[in-house]
Amino acid sequence: MEENPIETLSNISIDALKYIKISAGCLTKKGGYLYQHSIFGKLAEYYKKTCKSLALQYISDPKSLTEDELERLIHESGRYEEILFESRLSLEDPIFVKIRKRIF
Numbered sequence: 001m002e003e004n005p006i007e008t009l010s011n012i013s014i015d016a017l018k019y020i021k022i023s024a025g026c027l028t029k030k031g032g033y034l035y036q037h038s039i040f041g042k043l044a045e046y047y048k049k050t051c052k053s054l055a056l057q058y059i060s061d062p063k064s065l066t067e068d069e070l071e072r073l074i075h076e077s078g079r080y081e082e083i084l085f086e087s088r089l090s091l092e093d094p095i096f097v098k099i100r101k102r103i104f
Contacts, residue, residue, distance in 0.1 A: 009047035014040045028075045030068060051076040058095065059088045074098045 012020065017040045024032035034043040046068065049057075054073045058065055065073065073081070077099045085096045 009044075010050045012044070014044045017043060028068075028071050030071065047072075051078075051081060055081040055084055059084070062093075062095070070095060074102060077103070079103075 009017075017035075018038070022035055024036060027035060031043065031046055034040075034046060049069065051073065054065065054069050055077065057069075058073060074095060077085075082099060082103060085093070085099065089096050091097075
């Protein structure tokens with residue numbers, strides 16, 4: 001789980017979260033806080049949606065994501081989301097710009 005916990009946190013039960021070792025650096029600031037303070041119910045809720053589903057939701061309706069979801073999208077997006085955004089968003093889209101800046 002230390003290599004890329006983000007990809008699978010949405011599928012893990014609250015009980016299992018208690019036993020998984022996650023590097024706080026892999027998480028957003030809020031995710032790291034929830035994990036370090038053992039607030040597992042809120043951590044599970046925070047990571048309920050996958051990054052892919054956040055990306056698709058953003059493409060459909062950018063204003064529908066919460067600040068937390070936007071932070072996750074920027075922090076967690078990888079090559080898949082980048083390719084998805086390249087084909088559907090303007091290169092000047094502010095979230096896409098932040099994602100590209102973080103990746104490169």
